[in-house]
Amino acid sequence: LKFVYRFCKTYWFTLYRDTTRSLPSECIGSDRPVISLGLSDFVLDILMPGVTPKQSDTYLCMSVPLPVDDEAYVVDFKPHASMDTVHHMLLFGCNEPSSTKNYWDCDEGTCKDKSNILYAWARNAPPTQLPKGVGFRVGGQTGGRFFVLQVHYGDISAFRDKHKDCSGVTLHLTRQKQPLIAGMYLMMSVNTVIPPGEKVVDADIACHYKRFPMHLFAYRVHTHRLGKVVSGYRVRNDQWTLIGRQSPQLPQAFYPVEHPVDVSYDDILAARCVFSGEGRTTETHIGGTANDEMCNFYIMYYMEAKHAVSYMTCTQNANPEIFRNIPQEANIPIPVKSDMLKMAHGHHEGEKNDTGKSSLLQHDKKEKDKLLDQGDFYSLLSKLLGEREDVLHVHKHNPTEKSESYLVAEIANVVQKKDLAREITNRDERDNTILVRDRIHRFHRLESTLRPPENRHFSLQRPKHGEGSCEKEHTGDFHVEEAVEWPGLDLKLGQVSGLALDAENNLVIFHRGDHVWDENSFDSKFVYQQRGLGPIEQNTILVLNPSNAKLLHSMGKSLFYLPHGLSVDKNNYWVTDVALHQVFKLGAYAKEPLLTLGVALQPGSDKNHFCQPTDVAVDPITGSIYVSDGYCNSRIIQFSSKGLYVMQWGEETSLGRARPGQFHIPHSLALIPDFSQLCVADRENGRIQCFMLETGEFIREIKHKSFGRELFAVSYVPGGLLFAVNGMPYPGEAEPIQGFVMNFSTGEIIDTFIPLRKSFEMPHDVVASEDKTVFIGDVQVRTVWKFASIEKMEHRSVKKAGIEVQEIKGYKLYDKPFHSTGKGGGGLNLGNFFASHKGYSRKGFDRLSTEGSDQEKDDDGTDSEGECSAPPPAPSS
Numbered sequence: 001l002k003f004v005y006r007f008c009k010t011y012w013f014t015l016y017r018d019t020t021r022s023l024p025s026e027c028i029g030s031d032r033p034v035i036s037l038g039l040s041d042f043v044l045d046i047l048m049p050g051v052t053p054k055q056s057d058t059y060l061c062m063s064v065p066l067p068v069d070d071e072a073y074v075v076d077f078k079p080h081a082s083m084d085t086v087h088h089m090l091l092f093g094c095n096e097p098s099s100t101k102n103y104w105d106c107d108e109g110t111c112k113d114k115s116n117i118l119y120a121w122a123r124n125a126p127p128t129q130l131p132k133g134v135g136f137r138v139g140g141q142t143g144g145r146f147f148v149l150q151v152h153y154g155d156i157s158a159f160r161d162k163h164k165d166c167s168g169v170t171l172h173l174t175r176q177k178q179p180l181i182a183g184m185y186l187m188m189s190v191n192t193v194i195p196p197g198e199k200v201v202d203a204d205i206a207c208h209y210k211r212f213p214m215h216l217f218a219y220r221v222h223t224h225r226l227g228k229v230v231s232g233y234r235v236r237n238d239q240w241t242l243i244g245r246q247s248p249q250l251p252q253a254f255y256p257v258e259h260p261v262d263v264s265y266d267d268i269l270a271a272r273c274v275f276s277g278e279g280r281t282t283e284t285h286i287g288g289t290a291n292d293e294m295c296n297f298y299i300m301y302y303m304e305a306k307h308a309v310s311y312m313t314c315t316q317n318a319n320p321e322i323f324r325n326i327p328q329e330a331n332i333p334i335p336v337k338s339d340m341l342k343m344a345h346g347h348h349e350g351e352k353n354d355t356g357k358s359s360l361l362q363h364d365k366k367e368k369d370k371l372l373d374q375g376d377f378y379s380l381l382s383k384l385l386g387e388r389e390d391v392l393h394v395h396k397h398n399p400t401e402k403s404e405s406y407l408v409a410e411i412a413n414v415v416q417k418k419d420l421a422r423e424i425t426n427r428d429e430r431d432n433t434i435l436v437r438d439r440i441h442r443f444h445r446l447e448s449t450l451r452p453p454e455n456r457h458f459s460l461q462r463p464k465h466g467e468g469s470c471e472k473e474h475t476g477d478f479h480v481e482e483a484v485e486w487p488g489l490d491l492k493l494g495q496v497s498g499l500a501l502d503a504e505n506n507l508v509i510f511h512r513g514d515h516v517w518d519e520n521s522f523d524s525k526f527v528y529q530q531r532g533l534g535p536i537e538q539n540t541i542l543v544l545n546p547s548n549a550k551l552l553h554s555m556g557k558s559l560f561y562l563p564h565g566l567s568v569d570k571n572n573y574w575v576t577d578v579a580l581h582q583v584f585k586l587g588a589y590a591k592e593p594l595l596t597l598g599v600a601l602q603p604g605s606d607k608n609h610f611c612q613p614t615d616v617a618v619d620p621i622t623g624s625i626y627v628s629d630g631y632c633n634s635r636i637i638q639f640s641s642k643g644l645y646v647m648q649w650g651e652e653t654s655l656g657r658a659r660p661g662q663f664h665i666p667h668s669l670a671l672i673p674d675f676s677q678l679c680v681a682d683r684e685n686g687r688i689q690c691f692m693l694e695t696g697e698f699i700r701e702i703k704h705k706s707f708g709r710e711l712f713a714v715s716y717v718p719g720g721l722l723f724a725v726n727g728m729p730y731p732g733e734a735e736p737i738q739g740f741v742m743n744f745s746t747g748e749i750i751d752t753f754i755p756l757r758k759s760f761e762m763p764h765d766v767v768a769s770e771d772k773t774v775f776i777g778d779v780q781v782r783t784v785w786k787f788a789s790i791e792k793m794e795h796r797s798v799k800k801a802g803i804e805v806q807e808i809k810g811y812k813l814y815d816k817p818f819h820s821t822g823k824g825g826g827g828l829n830l831g832n833f834f835a836s837h838k839g840y841s842r843k844g845f846d847r848l849s850t851e852g853s854d855q856e857k858d859d860d861g862t863d864s865e866g867e868c869s870a871p872p873p874a875p876s877s
Contacts, residue, residue: 037172040174040175040176041172041173041175041176042067042068042173042174043170043171043172044064044067044170044173045168045170046064046091046147046149046168046169046170046171047080047149047167047169048060048103048149048151048166048167048168049102050164050165050166051103051164051165052159052162052163052165053153053156053159053165054156055156056153056154056156057152057154058105058153058156059105059150059151059152059153060105060150060151060153061097061098061099061103061104061105061108061149061150061151062103062148062149063099063146063147063149064146065145066139066144066145066146066147068175070139070140070175071139071140071142071143071175071177072139072140072143072173072174072175073135073136073137073173073176073177073178074118074119074136074138075135075172075173075174075178076129076130076171076172077119077169077170077172078169078170078171078172079121079168079169080166080167080169080170081121081151081167081168082124082167083122084158085153085158085159086152086154086165086167087122087154088120088121088122088151088154089119089120089122089149089150089151089167089168089169090117090119090149091117091118091120091147091149091150092110092111092116092144092147092148092149093115093118093136093138093143093146093148094111094112094113094114094115094116094144094145094146095111095113095144095145096111096113096146097110097112097146097148098110098112098148110148111146111148113524114523114524115144116136116144116310116311117184118136118138118147119136119169122253129256130182130217130302131180131302133178134178134181134182134217135174135178135180135182136181136182137178137181137305151167153165179304180215180302180303180305181302181310182301182310183214183300183301183302183310183311183312184298184300184301184310184311185216185269185298185299185301185311185313186296186297186299186311186312186313186314187205187207187232187271187296187297187298187299187313187314187315188205188294188295188296188297188313188315189204189205189273189295190286190316191286192273192275192285192286192293192295193284194277194280194284195277196277196280196281196282196283196284197277197278197279197280197281198276198277199276199277200274200276200331201274201275201276201277202273202275202323202331203273203274203275204271204272204317204323205270205271205272205295205314205315205317206270206314206316206317206319206322206323207269207314207316208267208268209266209267209268209269210265210266210514210516211309212265212303213262213263213264214301214302214303215262215263215301216234216257216260216262216263216300216301217256217260217300217301218254218257218299218300219243219246219255219257219298219299219300220253220255220296220298220300221246221247221273221296221297221298222248222294222296222297222298223248223273223275223294223295223296224248224292224294225293226280226284226293227247227273227274227275227294227295228247228248228274228276228334229246229247229248229273229274229330229331229333229334230246230247230248230271230272230273230295231244231271231272231329231330232244232245232269232270232271232297233269233270233271233326233327234261234263234267234268234269234270235268235270235322236264236268238325240327242258242259242327242329243257243261244297245329245330246334247333247334247336248273249336254298254300265514268319270323270326271295271297272323273295274331274333275293275295306532309520312519313519478751478772478789479751479753479789479790480739480741480751480753480772480774480787480788480790481753481756481787481790482753482755482756482757482785482786482787483786484756484757486547486548486549486785487548488549488783488785488786489757489758489783489784489785490549491549491783491784493509493511493783493784494511494513494514494516494536494540494782495511495515495516495517495764495779495780495782496509496510496764496765496777496778496779496782496783496784497510497511497512497563497564497565497566497764497765497777497779498510498563498564498565498566498575498615498764498765498777499566499766499767499775499776499777499784500566500567500568500767501568501767501769501775502543502568502571503568503570503571505546505769506543506544506545506552507543507544507545507546507549507767507784508541508542508543508544508566508568509542509566510540510541510556510564510565510566511540511542511563511782512536512540512560512563513538513540514537514538515533515536515561515562517562517578521562521579522579525603526581526612526631526632527601528561528579528580528601530561530579531561531601533561534558535558535560535561536556536558536559536561536563537557538557539554539555539556539557540555540556540559540560540563541554541555541556541566541573542554546769546775553588553589555586555588555590555591559584560575560579560580561577561579561580562578563575564576564577564578564614565613565614565616565669566615566765567615567616567617567669569585569618571587572587572594573585573587573588574616574625576610576613576614576615576616576627578612578614578630580598580600580601581598581599581600581601581602581603581604581609581612581613582597582599582600582610582613583596583597583598583610583613583627584596584597595642595643597610597627597643598613603632605633607645608645610627610629610637611629611630611631611632611633612630612631612633613627613630614628614629614631614667614668615627615666615667615669616669617669617670617671617678619671619673619693620671620673622641623641624638624639624693625641625643626638626669626671626678626693628667628668628669628680629666630665634650634651634662634663634664634666635648635649635650635651635663635666636648636649636650636666636678636696648696649661649696650663650666651663653684658682658685658687660689660698661689661691662685663682663685664683664684664685665682665683665684666680666681666682667680667681667682667711667713668680668681668683668712668713668765669714670715670716670722671716672744673718674718674720675744676692676693676694677690677692677693677699678691678692678693679691679716679722680714681712681713681724682711683710683711683712684709684710686703686707686708686709686711686726687703687707687711688701688702688703688714688722688724689701689702690702702722704749705735706726706735706738706740706749706752707726707735707740708726708727708728708729708730708733709727709730709733710726710728711724711725712725712727712762712763712765713725713763713764713765713766715766715768716744717768717769717772718770719770720743720744720745721743721744721750721768721772722740722741722742722743722744723739723740723741723742723768724740724742724766725737725739725740725760725763725764725765725776726738726740726763727763728761728762736754737760737761737763738753738754738760739752739753739754739763739766739774739776739787740752741753753774753787755785757785758781758783760778760781761778761780761781762778762781763776763777763778764777764778764779765777772788772789773786773787773788774787774788
């Protein structure tokens with residue numbers, strides 16, 4: 001009976017899908033009822049209802065409800081389209097389509113809520129077969145209740161006869177629970193530069209995999225015209241296993257993995273794109289214009305249903321050293337015959353007869369057909385990643401534009417969108433596209449309407465004559481340098497989110513164990529989506545000897561999901577968890593919290609709820625509790641020592657201008673008991689704001705050009721010093737990632753510092769002791785650095801703001817003399833030094849699961865540039 005049932009099911013599905021489109025213009029099947037294939041299986045036609053696009057590059061959408069209420073699984077797809085009329089089709093699953101019309105222009109959106117891409121078709125590509133027992137989950141508690149079909153009509157010359165199009169896809173669905181759920185993993189280079197005329201240029205991508213096992217069964221490659229070959233591998237115990245290798249100049253379909261590959265926790269996924277810059281006269285960058293390039297390697301996988309994640313990304317080279325052992329095949333281009341190129345780029349015999357203007361238009365189309373709409377892709381991708389820690393949560397990027405929920409839904413559209421860059425028709429659009437391209441260099445959020453404030457630049461006053469406009473002056477009594485003998489880099493840590501020093505000056509580390517904050521952690525309403533993983537099973541709070549990094553004590557097992565902020569009050573640890581949306585007070589050896597603020601797993605913005613709180617500080621005199629809240633709220637909340645609400649202040653940053661008391665992610669707190677102030681690292685506004693403790697009154701802003709656009713953390717040392725760390729610079733900007741030492745009274749920078757081993761990638765927190773020992777934790781490299789003062793060659797004492805400091809005339813580093821070059825220079829700025837050299841490349845764009853890389857450093861004697869003139873004019877808003 002089972003055999004007969006399976007035979008009948010297969011027969012009916014084959015018969016149904018092979019007959020429904022025999023006459024496309026009649027749209028057979030577009031209004032047909034669902035066809036049952038037995039007790040649990042059925043087929044569903046999703047076809048355009050006879051449309052006639054009126055202009056090229058038209059995107060039309062239509063929706064079909066899932067015909068069952070319970071959970072179902074898509075186990076097979078049958079496309080009905082030809083590349084003569086359709087450039088590509090995408091099928092999404094969501095809960096609410098953007099329109100209730102019979103069909104609509106996709107510029108109105110596809111889905112109002114978050115959508116998942118289920119299927120993609122382009123260029124007459126054969127369908128991708130899902131392995132047995134694998135399906136895309138729809139309906140039920142977690143799956144979408146509607147299918148939305150998007151069809152891109154690239155060239156409408158085929159519609160000169162005004163015929164109606166009924167392209168689409170037939171689905172085979174089953175109610176039988178599938179043990180394996182399908183998903184997509186995207187590997188993508190975001191910082192490749194191809195020099196003009198260079199014969200061979202490699203773009204390498206690699207990430208450590210930190211999730212439950214997945215099994216790879218299909219892959220797709222993508223570059224533009226300069227790509228010669230793209231290869232993807234799994235690396236385990238230094239052994240390279242091929243996932244797939246293909247020429248990007250062939251039809252860019254999903255090809256089956258010849259020998260299915262499994263990927264386990266801590267494996268490395270690595271990919272290489274090989275380019276040639278021959279024929280180019282300028283550098284080629286990643287981007288969306290005809291002169292730009294891409295390096296993408298898509299992987300389709302399946303996971304066990306209980307651990308399934310539908311979408312993951314990898315966008316950095318976590319360990320360049322491993323590519324020394326990449327198989328030689330990855331460097332060998334795949335030859336492509338001319339007729340295959342024609343098929344790949346949609347050339348038709350009829351084009352040979354085109355002349356004049358028609359020929360020119362066809363040429364332009366050919367150029368466009370080779371490109372991806374990169375600006376759309378990355379601007380939307382940055383929105384999707386808005387729930388990741390390294391990307392800003394933009395609630396109202398522009399009230400007149402599309403909502404965030406729409407952008408989240410639309411990201412799936414552009415992942416497989418037509419491989420072209422739409423022609424930019426005016427200068428403003430071109431400038432915006434370039435801006436987007438630059439910002440996706442590190443998956444930045446779009447904040448083109450947000451600019452640094454034009455007033456209250458506390459520390460950027462023009463130096464008076466004689467005070468070192470460009471004089472060799474170092475206004476500090478020490479220089480901070482990494483303590484290379486400290487073994488902290490050898491610690492086995494998760495993402496390091498918080499640091500503190502206890503009453504005995506022991507170092508306290510708050511880390512995330514085997515959990516990571518990525519694009520799948522939260523939905524569009526900031527509700528944590530990975531509760532099924534359970535709390536972190538490792539001890540998340542570690543107490544180390546600051547001299548030798550020896551573990552003294554650990555705790556916090558099975559208490560947290562996504563740790564973030566940490567501070568120490570006497571013998572108590574105060575921490576925040578962005579997944580739980582809570583703040584906790586823990587005793588040094590307590591297994592349960594002594595005090596809990598917020599409601600577990602419930603984001604909110606009232607007196608009793610937080611939304612991804614970032615940090616907490618406690619007044620040692622009054623016991624008052626201050627919480628920075630946070631990623632999706634823009635406020636500071638004060639509680640009494642017993643946890644009773646007292647007051648709050650702060651608001652979201654205005655579009656185009658950051659005013660006093662406004663925040664763009666209040667990320668870190670530093671309590672200044674000497675002055676009864678609370679200073680806040682206003683992360684995305686790249687500044688420090690200080691307020692009166694008892695009233696919340698704004699006192700001042702500390703902002704420097706060398707901060708760049710992000711300032712992650714701030715720490716205060718009694719006696720008058722502030723320590724801070726910034727974020728990665730935007731492309732084209734010179735401010736490197738580094739640590740800062742500042743005079744609290746004046747706000748001026750007295751020193752800057754970077755590691756000698758490895759490199760800062762995403763320094764997340766900083767803490768310093770009175771003896772000027774500094775610790776910095778990096779959430780990306782999963783490392784804690786220790787920095788200390790170094791011996792000077794020559795100095796003289798001066799008095800500034802009541803603090804005795806030393807003016808450095810010069811000091812020696814690696815037996816080479818360097819000199820400070822102004823008030824903002826703070827001695828040798830190695831970050832600027834390396835950023836100015838050709839071999840320097842920024843690392844750490846993917847925040848998912850990576851390790852730091854050992855970066856080779858140029859070792860010539862070039863002096864660093866300091867800030868030695870009047871402050872630059874504020875950018876226009």
